[in-house]
Amino acid sequence: MTAQPVNEELLRLKDVKKYFGLRGVPWRKAQAVRAVDGVNFVVRKGETVGLVGESGSGKSTLARLATRLLDPTQGRVEIGGRDVTKIHGRRLRPIRRKIQMVFQDPQASLNPRQSVGTILSTPFLAQGVRPTRAQLVELLEQVGLAEQHLERYPHEFSGGQRQRIGIARALSVKPDLLVCDEPVSALDVSVQAQVLNLLADLRDELGLSYVLVAHDLAVVRQVASRLAVMYLGTIVEEGPADQVYSAPAHPYTKALLSAVPVPEPGVKRERVVLTGDVPTPIDPPSGCPFRTRCYKAQDVCATERPVLEPVAGNTQHRAACYFPEPPTP
Amino acid sequence: MAEPVLEVHDLHVTFTTEHGLVPAVDGIDFAVAPGQTLAIVGESGSGKSVSSTAVMGILPSNADVSGEVLLDGRQLVGLPADELRKIRGNDIAMVFQDALSALNPYYTVGWQVAEAYRLHHDVSKKAAFRRAAEMLDRVGIPDAARRANSYPHEFSGGMRQRVVIAMALVNDPRVLIADEPTTALDVTVQAQIMRLLADVQEEFGTALVLISHDLGVVAEVADDILVMYAGRAAERGSVRDLFFRAAHPYSLGLLGAMPRVDVPPKPRLTTIPGSPPSPGSITTGCPFQPRCAYTHLVGERCITERPELTPRPGEGNHEAACHLGRRPEVIL
Numbered sequence: 001m002t003a004q005p006v007n008e009e010l011l012r013l014k015d016v017k018k019y020f021g022l023r024g025v026p027w028r029k030a031q032a033v034r035a036v037d038g039v040n041f042v043v044r045k046g047e048t049v050g051l052v053g054e055s056g057s058g059k060s061t062l063a064r065l066a067t068r069l070l071d072p073t074q075g076r077v078e079i080g081g082r083d084v085t086k087i088h089g090r091r092l093r094p095i096r097r098k099i100q101m102v103f104q105d106p107q108a109s110l111n112p113r114q115s116v117g118t119i120l121s122t123p124f125l126a127q128g129v130r131p132t133r134a135q136l137v138e139l140l141e142q143v144g145l146a147e148q149h150l151e152r153y154p155h156e157f158s159g160g161q162r163q164r165i166g167i168a169r170a171l172s173v174k175p176d177l178l179v180c181d182e183p184v185s186a187l188d189v190s191v192q193a194q195v196l197n198l199l200a201d202l203r204d205e206l207g208l209s210y211v212l213v214a215h216d217l218a219v220v221r222q223v224a225s226r227l228a229v230m231y232l233g234t235i236v237e238e239g240p241a242d243q244v245y246s247a248p249a250h251p252y253t254k255a256l257l258s259a260v261p262v263p264e265p266g267v268k269r270e271r272v273v274l275t276g277d278v279p280t281p282i283d284p285p286s287g288c289p290f291r292t293r294c295y296k297a298q299d300v301c302a303t304e305r306p307v308l309e310p311v312a313g314n315t316q317h318r319a320a321c322y323f324p325e326p327p328t329p
Numbered sequence: 330m331a332e333p334v335l336e337v338h339d340l341h342v343t344f345t346t347e348h349g350l351v352p353a354v355d356g357i358d359f360a361v362a363p364g365q366t367l368a369i370v371g372e373s374g375s376g377k378s379v380s381s382t383a384v385m386g387i388l389p390s391n392a393d394v395s396g397e398v399l400l401d402g403r404q405l406v407g408l409p410a411d412e413l414r415k416i417r418g419n420d421i422a423m424v425f426q427d428a429l430s431a432l433n434p435y436y437t438v439g440w441q442v443a444e445a446y447r448l449h450h451d452v453s454k455k456a457a458f459r460r461a462a463e464m465l466d467r468v469g470i471p472d473a474a475r476r477a478n479s480y481p482h483e484f485s486g487g488m489r490q491r492v493v494i495a496m497a498l499v500n501d502p503r504v505l506i507a508d509e510p511t512t513a514l515d516v517t518v519q520a521q522i523m524r525l526l527a528d529v530q531e532e533f534g535t536a537l538v539l540i541s542h543d544l545g546v547v548a549e550v551a552d553d554i555l556v557m558y559a560g561r562a563a564e565r566g567s568v569r570d571l572f573f574r575a576a577h578p579y580s581l582g583l584l585g586a587m588p589r590v591d592v593p594p595k596p597r598l599t600t601i602p603g604s605p606p607s608p609g610s611i612t613t614g615c616p617f618q619p620r621c622a623y624t625h626l627v628g629e630r631c632i633t634e635r636p637e638l639t640p641r642p643g644e645g646n647h648e649a650a651c652h653l654g655r656r657p658e659v660i661l
Contacts, residue, residue: 190586261548271520275521277485277518
């Protein structure tokens with residue numbers, strides 16, 4: 001929260017699209033799932049960008065595009081100011097040092113047959129470096145584990161500890177940017193808070209930046225400095241976290257925030273209840289993707305997709321809506 | 330307050346496993362009255378789901394259940410299977426977390442809801458199907474009469490959960506047990522489902538037992554709360570007792586660990602060190618003691634003596650199982 005954003009650009013996604021092909025069957029022609037449908041996304045040094053949205057909004061796909069785990073159908077991925085869209089395989093490795101990923105399910109993302117020491121050594125070896133024991137121990141200590149854990153195997157740890165190992169592995173190559181895909185959603189509440197505090201500590205100690213992909217808006221509010229809200233493969237609103245949380249401009253953001261229950265009895269919140277479900281990304285609505293569920297939708301919303309525009313002249317805070325909510329009263 | 334429709338006294342559930350006996354639920358009590366909502370809160374392994382499945386009598390055969398489960402004063406534990414079948418789905422119904430696995434992919438949703446009705450009512454298939462369509466309409470499925478002929482895979486997650494709720498409500502149960510009914514759903518859909526449950530409860534006077542780990546959901550809908558930890562009750566009381574006068578260090582820890590969406594973030598979340606114990610791993614003293622920040626204020630007793638629920642100041646039946654005996658101050 002205190003780290004000052006410097007203007008150095010760590011990641012830039014330019015008009016990226018990712019369509020997943022659905023194989024055609026004889027009686028139906030091939031279709032595409034438009035998981036990410038034209039997104040511009042920038043992360044600067046010192047930022048923690050929260051990427052939120054409901055299931056199927058494309059937030060995880062965007063995270064995988066950013067880490068080059070997926071190839072974009074269209075658009076450009078720049079890491080550290082360099083276009084890496086066309087770089088594959090071995091030549092990606094030096095670039096991967098700058099950006100690492102932490103996955104949702106620590107159970108599935110750690111090899112059960114490897115000791116923690118082996119798991120943590122792998123990224124070093126991929127970079128052609130043989131790590132010393134002291135380096136591995138330092139990594140463990142950074143995430144609140146200790147030397148005695150080096151020889152143990154993933155099943156000997158609790159969920160929260162496994163997530164710490166996943167974070168230590170990501171930190172091993174000293175990345176600038178950590179992309180965390182739902183890092184705490186598999187954890188119990190009491191353990192979730194430990195991991196969130198750890199992420200904040202690491203940011204302050206190591207000057208890390210984060211992209212935090214999560215569906216839990218309260219979790220994101222705790223750590224994010226900037227927020228991007230996704231709906232059906234597009235970013236519908238982005239801006240400084242405190243501004244977006246306190247004065248959401250897009251009707252979807254407003255509805256989403258109002259739907260989150262607050263752990264305090266008797267707090268009556270004005271709730272915007274959306275009807276229906278998220279439409280299918282195979283055949284998204286014309287114009288604004290949100291118009292089918294929007295309480296403000298008018299004819300113009302069906303014509304052309306609104307683009308991100310400054311909210312009340314504030315270039316930091318932008319929303320893609322023809323009828324944005326007025327800024328805070 | 331009205332007479333409780335469901336009462337549970339000293340419920341124990343022990344599983345026989347390869348590794349010996351596992352006491353998943355170790356003596357809990359709760360009660361819920363018509364139209365009221367009791368929330369059972371806890372983390373993984375706390376026994377909250379096992380206690381609700383024990384009430385339904387649907388635990389596997391390696392589970393040993395003892396204690397009292399009284400529905401309108403009638404003991405359900407030990408009832409023969411055919412007697413229990415008349416009650417289950419009729420007087421007590423359950424909604425599970427994962428609607429997709431609670432539905433049969435081979436049958437239309439209308440057929441499945443009608444089937445649940447026909448099990449307890451002697452009516453024609455046609456009449457049961459009509460009743461099913463009515464129920465689907467009641468839970469907010471658009472164009473219900475036609476959609477009753479659709480299969481589960483043709484519905485979204487939120488709509489499937491509505492179908493499961495329709496199935497649970499088709500026999501006008503007196504008690505509805507909902508085990509994490511919205512955990513698998515997006516937050517906008519969660520809001521729809523919680524509103525539906527509240528509406529249904531108001532209309533039919535159903536008693537609701539809500540199993541949840543989400544204190545936000547609980548704060549909104551619960552009248553009473555039972556906080557479970559390692560198979561035991563850590564604290565219980567009204568929703569205001571728990572949120573404003575939490576007397577157990579564990580409850581206090583849970584509240585501090587919840588990030589909030591409506592206010593600017595605290596610099597740090599309070600945390601509970603360690604992670605929840607596996608059932609049966611702590612046999613003496615207080616099960617929360619290894620993670621507790623207040624043990625030094627009490628001493629040996631926490632390790633040697635199991636704390637019982639004792640009354641605390643509050644709106645009535647506020648009780649906590651902690652030797653500290655007073656409200657712990659927040660330690661950061």
